[in-house]
């Protein structure tokens with residue numbers, strides 16, 4: 070969906086982030102809430118040849134994979150009024166044009182039992198995306214991340230900041246996929262540094 074189609078008739082919109090958006094939204098918003106969406110798992114199965122990698126060595130970034138038994142924790146940002154058009158235009162370039170993500174509306178559940186779900190826009194890179202890399206072992210993904218760098222920075226930063234967000238904001242969530250990749254990537258980096 071084009072940004073103008075998403076905001077048509079809306080005065081505010083929640084946007085759910087689960088990757089770099091949780092630690093670097095870089096767009097204007099009114100408020101944010103930690104919470105989750107149901108029916109998806111976060112996986113480092115999307116390639117990135119711009120922000121955190123290049124054509125020769127694409128980085129690995131996260132996307133959402135449908136799974137009825139899973140939930141994914143992140144942050145939702147409420148964008149309102151004059152922020153809407155500017156924020157969505159920015160995200161369209163960062164996520165869709167540069168990152169290959171498409172948009173979808175999902176139910177976002179703010180943490181805390183007393184809060185009802187709200188509809189939120191989410192950026193998802195599906196398996197038919199040319200940048201999609203698909204499943205790999207934590208060792209393979211960690212090694213790829215330890216060696217990838219793009220126009221925005223090192224792929225390791227992307228991984229470590231997401232892991233840091235989950236530890237600090239969602240300490241009750243055990244994300245084995247994320248933390249096993251983090252452990253592998255840090256081990257790889259220690260070997261690379263020791264070999265210098």
Ligand SMILES: N[C@@H](CCC(=O)N[C@@H](CS)C(=O)NCC(=O)O)C(=O)O
Nearest residue numbers: 086087088089090117120168192221
């Ligand atoms: N759509 C996910 C993932 C977003 C994501 O990681 N997108 C990449 C584009 S490939 C990005 O914005 N990277 C910026 C960066 O790595 O600093 C989210 O909601 O956080």
